Amino acid sequence: MAEAHQAVAFQFTVTPDGIDLRLSHEALRQIYLSGLHSWKKKFIRFKNGVMTGVFPGSPTSLLVVVVGFMSTTAYTKTDPSFGLIARIGAHLPISRYLSDESQKIVGGVLISTSLWVAGIYIMRTSLKMLLSWHGWMFSAHGKVPKRTRIWMALVKLFSGPKPMLYSFQTSLPRLPVPAVADTMKRYLESARPLMDDEQYNRMEALAKDFEVNLGPRLQWYLKLKSWWATNYVSDWWEEYIYLRGRGPIMVNSNYYAMDYLYVYPTKIQSARAGNTIHAILLYRKKLDREQIKPIFVMGSTVPICSSQWERMFNTSRLPGQETDTIQHVRDSKHIVVFHKGRFFKVWMYHDGRLLKPREIEQQMQKILDDKSEPQPGEQNLAALTAGDRVPWANARQNYFSKGKNKQSLDAVEKAAFFVTLDDTEQGFNKEDPVRSLDSYAKSLLHGKCYDRWFDKSFSFIVYKNGTMGLNAEHSWADAPIIGHLWEHVLSTDSFQLGYEEDGHCKGSTNPNVPGPQRLQWEIPEECQSVIQSSLKVAQALADDVDSHTFPFNKFGKGLIKKCRTSPDAFIQIALQLAHFRDKGKFCLTYEASMTRLFREGRTETVRSCTVESCNFVHAMMDSQKTNEEKMKLFNLAAEKHQNLYRLAMTGDGIDRHLFCLYVVSKYLGVDSPFLKEVLSEPWRLSTSQTPQQQLELFDLANNPHHVSSGGGFGPVADDGYGVSYIIVGENLINFHISSKLSSLETDSHRFGENIIQSMLDILALFNLNKKAVK
Template identity: 30%
Template sequence: MFSTLRITPSSLLGTARATRVPTTAQFLKMAPAHKRKLTGKAFQVKESYQEDASKGAMLRFEDSLPRLPVPSLGDTCQRYLKSIHPLLSKDEYAASEKAVSSFQQQAASLQDRLIEKAEQPEVRNWIADWWNEAAYLGYKDPVVPYVSYFYSFRDDRKRRNPAKRAAAITSAALEFQKEVVNGTLEPEYMRKKPMAMSSYKYMFNTSRVAAEPSDYPVNYPSQDNQYIIAIRHNNFFKIPTHIDGKQLNTSELEQQFTKVYQAAQTSPPVGSLTSLPRDQGAVARKNLLSASRNNENALKQIEAASFIVCLDAASPVTREERARQYWHGDGANRWYDKPIQFIVNDNGTAGFMGEHSMMDGTPTHRLCDTVNALIVHEKLDFNNPSIRSSIPDPTAVRFDTDEQVIKDMASAQQQFATVIGSHELRVQAYQGYGKGLIKKFKCSPDAYVQMIIQLAYHKMYGKNRPTYESAATRKYQQGRTETTRTVSDESVAFCDAMANHEIGQAECEDLFRKAVNAHVKYTQLASDGYGVDRHLFGLKKCLKDGEEVPDLYKDPAYTYSSSWYISSSQLSSEYFNGYGWSQVIDQGWGIAYMINENSIQFNVVSKHLGSERMSHYLNEAAGDIRDMLLPSLEAPKSKL
């Protein structure tokens, strides 16, 4: 499915962690703007920040954020060897050592080229253009289910009526959009450092477009496109969000959605065309445009909309039913190329579906968290009953179809059914404990849950295999993600010890804590831009036509160690009851998890590898680790 670089677009959601926002005064005490320096053939940065008030609150730190570093070749080679050691036999590792030894000489010129690119004044992030192209826009598999991701919202007891739920969500989302468009949204922070906010420009009034040789994003001015699109029974309706310069209140929006419910009749599934593999989708788009001159305007209306609200004719109840509804739906009542789609079902349940070719999960997590918080805590006036008589009815956005378009839609639906049918999904809603107890164990909650996943995999397969966890690099200009390689010598030693009943609890706990500490250390390096995967990717991109490929890239261990048998990421919210995406290789697993105060939830996806069994092992592993650590926690402290 992927090249030897093992680009894994559906696992690149940035890890979301709670952060405390420093005051402006605290930032003003920091050192002047960063200065770049070159040491040991590595492009490094100093982290200090200046505010530019003219950019607005949201982007005020953007130009003074440091630029993504280029690690030294020697450091990356050492970290790479350390990461592959637990995955290989003795002979395989010896062969890889030779390949890496040769690589340090063979890649010296590539390192110089990469540093030269990073030093260019106009280059804000040396990997940005390469990564967006290789991992997303040039990716040819369908975005659903391989790139799309979802959040499942908790129920809203006050709004069981779907029109009422859709109206509240829309009101809250428009409030968030207002702050983004006006630039008044406060930046995000991680470990008291501001994060890049540039990707927010791709949140509203934008869309991905299927094209050859690669897709591309389109973005429209928000002030000129003050409307949303609602989809019901495959019909598209344009709903204005502002009339005479005034935003519609929640009651007015509810009336608009009610009219959509009343007017919608089952129509041809034009939205299904966005579910096609991207090369086929590009052809289908051309066919749609050729079918009628009207279709160009219809496409623009959808792509320029602020966002989409899908009013689904479904009533999901179980966690699995909800997950599937938001992750992929029925393949028709969607426009999968839009980065923001809120989904509201007939029974009032609701969620979110994202496409993140230009934007990772942390911004949309913040959007959805904010939307739900505004509603739950009644932070907006959702109860204003006034409805203006001047508001026009929703306008149908119609497509004209011909024989070829009808064939394309039929092909899209058939392929969608095949792809979705090849996946199985289970949700493990573990209620035994959550981050509250994990913190009492004095462990990083994220690293702790990564070890649960490793132990569960070991229980199922008797070994550990390459595992991806997303680490956010948004502390840098245009930063996105880096790979945290979860499997370490320490994690394998822990899993092996847990499988050996002759090894006692104290030794297992010691090995567990070493594994957790190793994971925390690698995650920190990755977040700082010093993982191995993006650097090795960048060096390979520096090869010129006809140049010999270095030995490291030919070594089977390179391909194997970056074949993500587990693709994982954490994104937690007390307002969600689900979150997830797909696996990235056919033999692998997609395991998304949420760590709440008193619970841990896993969304387990595979291509019929036994998701029910993996869910069982996750439950068992969570209990085993808790039971291993509890005696130490409960042991009476000795008196001095």
């Protein structure tokens, strides 16, 4: 137990001759290095706070302004402040101790510094006003009007050089509250294709009544909140949509990300874990130093909000009776690893530095080689995080609030992230592609229901054959944030770190690194009963998931762009056609869009089932319609979808406004038949695109097989589908479909076949390149 010895900084014994004191120099050295590391981080955070606080200025620009001002004043022998410099210098508390010349210097420094601060304020205010204009998004595709070009130049001018991750936060505009009348109009427009005349007339009457009577009253409170709070939606969205849910978050909320589709960098489980854990912690280091570049849209012109990055690491969701909470600690130097029912705490730093990949591999191999048995109740412990929240909250309070259990639970919840060394093999198998990818997706989504800590911000999973993936908790951030981390990890693993020819991490082992530490638990039988009950609930949920993942490689965005339409609109319309073929009807459709053009923005809904898309689907089902007629209707549907997407991104969506109006009504204790009915409508088709954000990390021209599988999520409705897709390169689109086996209306594989056929049928209308789809 080398780690136990090294944990003791000094020893002493009492002898007849006095006290014999023996210091452990190695332990004291580690204490010194740990403190040095801590102070370095504090200094970096302080420096970053200063840099972000004065952006788009900088300490260098302050020096330039002060020196320039003082030099100009001295050289011209004039006072541009009209005597203000002398008056300030004379009234300083220390003026009696200064000569007249010194008073002038101090006054000049204060005046020039004030000018610098005023300049920063003007630049920030100007940038916020510029970023509040979204007319650029509604320009015709491929055309950039003169007004937009001028606006882009001004944004660049006021954005400053070398921004850090959080530099633009105070310059982003607030999310606006749409007018009630506009939301009612857009809601009725979205509801029209899903209702017959009688249902629509009834809903129209409810909407009109709400717009005239209760709506303005609720809107007043919402406007008040939007003036006071940074974002009028995000805190309520996090609390009521995520944290107050009392059902399982596994399958229902958490989502997953997959490894490369075709590439296996190494078959050694511990080596893959070593490289990727090191890559994840390198990303955390960049995040702590704010060295991650802000995300821009429209090239590198328009910044989007970075606030969701703040809780990526050292974060866990804690269960409560009525609502959960999110616990985030500033720093964590360890991870917790699960393997075959045992939990291990592994330190990630030694000698004041991050462990190297080979050293992490060494730690993981020690865990894999450990033959010890789980303690009573330990193996299925994590099932508490997979079941209902109230039993978990009670168990946490009753059985994990003191002693060994509290210490061990703290180690899990305060870890940088959670790691599972899975004892199964997963990934794409060309001999059985369908079943292998379906099994892989289900494993990442729920595993065995007790081998992922679903409350952690994310659990990193490495399989026995070296394949890996993530399972992420949803409340703290949305999928693009995890996607950004995952892109960095995949590229760092393959293109920067690499492996030796025998599959091990590069470098050498280090016998001085303290080994993994088994977490100790004393779980009474009553608690074990609660664990088994949660496991039973989770297993029933997991067993009901019908998952289907497949690569669509008939064509990709390269060919879709030749159709002169948006790839996302093309896919969304194909999903409408596929759903109609699958079920013979349309349904309320959810497509996730981001609102991160605004400060602390998260998501908005694009209601993809429109009158225009339904008209196109009906035309596709009608053999009497000509290709020209179908093409015309497709273009109308695509244009409508794009416009809805733009409205959602620019704060004029429907659903977040309706949600917040409903929350206000509950606070006021008033019932709205309109809001109650609208918010109870099920999303039977829930869709999301996983964006690729760092294309520069992957050279697909020279490494065509290094394509990501993307990720997915569970079904939202009991009788509906969840569909996630990622557009990879020019010729590949990966789809992830989920539904419930218990539903007689759904079949994920059948729906997948309908998607493939719908994609091909729509492309055939354009007559572009028949060879490309054979």
